[in-house]
Amino acid sequence: MSLYSEKVMDHFRNPRNVGVIENPDGVGEVGNAKCGDIMKMYIKVKDGVIEDVKFETFGCGSAIASSSMATEMIKGKPIAEALQLTNKAVTEALDGLPAYKLHCSVLAEQAVQAAIRDYYEKNHIPYDEAMFPACSHCAHEHEDGGEE
Amino acid sequence: MRVYADHAATTKMRASALKAYTDAANEFYGNPSSLHSEGQRAKEVLEDCRARIAALLGANANEIVFTSGGSEADNQALLSAAKWGALKGKKRIVSTAIEHHAVLHTLKKLEKEGYEVVLLPVGADGIVKVADAENAIDDNTCLVSVMLANNEIGTIQPVEEISKICLAKKVPFHTDAVQAVGHMPVNVQALGCDYLALSAHKFGGPRGVGALYARRGAPLYPLIEGGAQEKGKRAGTENLPAIVAMTVALEEAIAELPEVTKRVSAMRDRLIEGLEKVPHCALNGDRVHRLAGNVSFCFEGVEGESLLLYLDDMGVSASSGSACTSGSLDPSHVLLAIGRVHDVAHxxxxxxxxxxxxxxxxxxxxxxxxxxxxxxxxxxxVWRDLQEGKRSFIL
Structure with a gap:
């Protein structure tokens, strides 16, 4: 058995929606280079629908696959629906991730939320804080402690 | 094309070793502890291998204990010296920050048991300073352990100089030579070590077998109880086919060492020179004092696991010290020890x-x-931010 599922390897080898959107309606960046994962998600919104989405990821195979899968799952979806995207759904769509890689799917969920939040703020759209749980930029504990 | 470039992890068994393995399994199946002819024949072969391994290292046959590999040999050396130290009331152990986990984790355990463990730093070149070792050794020190060559960045440590200091101060000295044996000249007399650990699968032998050299008179206690094998220092029926194969592999590796070292170091240098042309990267560890076959780089703005997976798709087997590949949260302790920050070490x-x-x-x-x-x-x-000046290049 290999480390990753065929689905993960497919999304890793052929990432969907990779790249940047010029003048995006929302951008979210989560993670931290110190931990070894950063995800950046760009969205274009029209009539409350995510018309286009692109991502850039610095991270391992599962981080790249999780971001790719998350973009596929929210593309063409109304914002309200995209906000419902969970790390569990991303993991399931990838046919699972190794336990110590689950945080990659959490980052994908957080990246989507961060991009939507940015869109709301840019457009002065009031939103409920509770929809965006505190985004932990680095959930990891390092031996030397703290951030740089 | 498939290129296996992960020989520090493990090597393919040499054809000669594989043949020796199957021949020995076929012919010398007796238990060396048995009195009958098959057993005695196996015993002869075992002792012949011990003498040959000893000769290759400049040791005496009775100074070689066969083990299950390098980790066991490291554990036994460290725990033996520590136990001796406790009997003498000496509980300080000096080692380095870049040791293999077989050493570091054993030291961690000893630390929990009340030993004082001092890990010497290394410079950006990945080499420990002799003066630091000298200053760290005091009257309370029961062991100094410094690896001969590092497994990640290939740097060769000043073991001879440090062992001289240990000899003068009458402190036992161990060297983890797992990456060195079969890849550079290793002679226990020249090194002046009291203990030395080696592992067969790093030089074309089988895995699951290694040896511990323990100088005559060096304290040695068994990790495994249960029989008189290995003069009571390591119980368990000897893995004779593996020991025979290890012996054949090491003889072959050492016989071809001058020619192979020349050829492999030329390949290493070509690889280093070529990879240095990649923008914003750096070689890890000293360029000169390194194993003939080791090339280790950090590339800024990328993460190691994704590199490995894409390389595997292109037919290249390599390894990385990124956190993602180690299964832990932090990147390699060796890369951190030479001053690579987390972002780059990944x-x-x-x-x-x-x-x-x-x-x-x-x-x-x-x-x-x-x-x-x-x-x-x-x-x-990260690379985009570096390009756009939102983040500063480190390399």
Whole structure:
């Protein structure tokens, strides 16, 4: 058995929606280079629908696959629906991730939320804080402690 | 093309060793502890191997204990010296920050048991300073342990100089030579060590077998109880086919060492020179005092695991010290010890060559690695920030 599922390897080898959107309606960046994962998600919104989405990821195979899968799952979806995207759904769509890689799917969920939040703020759209749980930029504990 | 460039992880068994293994399993199946002819024949073969391994290392046969590998040998050396130290009321152990986990984790355990463990730092060159070792050794020190060559960055440590200090101060000295034996000249008299650990699968022998050299008079206690094998220092029926194969592999490795070292170091140098042309990267560890086959780089703006997976797709087997590949949250302790910050240490790549590699394969690596680095950078937000000046280059 290999480390990753065929689905993960497919999304890793052929990432969907990779790249940047010029003048995006929302951008979210989560993670931290110190931990070894950063995800950046760009969205274009029209009539409350995510018309286009692109991502850039610095991270391992599962981080790249999780971001790719998350973009596929929210593309063409109304914002309200995209906000419902969970790390569990991303993991399931990838046919699972190794336990110590689950945080990659959490980052994908957080990246989507961060991009939507940015869109709301840019457009002065009031939103409920509770929809965006505190985004932990680095959930990891390092031996030397703290951030740089 | 498939290029196996992970020889520091393990090597393919030499044909001669594999044949010796199956022949020994067929012919010498007796238990060396048995009195009958089959047993006694096996015993003779075992002792013949011990004498041959000893001769290759400049040791006496009765100073060699066969083990299950390098980790066991390291554990036994450290725990034996520590136990002796406790009897003498000495509970300080000096080692380095870049040791293999077989040493570091054993030291951690000893620390919990009340030993004082001092890990010497290394410079940016990945080499421990002799003066630091000298200053760290006091009257309370029961053991100094310094690896001969590092497994990640290949740097060769000043073991001879440090062992001289230990001899003068009458402190037992251990060296983990797992990466060195079979890849550079190793002689226990020249090194002046009291203990030395080696592992067969690093030089074309089988895995699951290694040896501990313990100088005559050096304290030695068994880790495994249960029989009189190995003069009571290691119970369990001897793994004779593996011991025979290890012996054959080491003889062959040492016989071809001058020729292989020349050829492999030329491949290493070509690889280093070629990879240095990739923008914003750096060689890890000293360029000169390093194993003939070790190439270790950090590439800024990329993460190591994705490099490895894309390289595997291109037919290249390599390794990395990134957190993602280690299964832990922090990148390699060795890269951190030479001063690489986390962000950069995550982007490490280790390519380790041996005599089975060819210059043609090196040329392939020189096309594959830069291509994969460029691909991973093309969608790395860190690389974008570096390019746009939102983040400063470290390398």
């Amino acid at each position: 982007g490490s790549l280790r390519l380790t060559l041996d005599g089975t590699n060819t210059m043609e394969e090196v040329e392939y690596l020189l096309s594959a690695v830069p291509a994969v680095v460029e691909k991973v950078r093309s969608f790395s937000p």
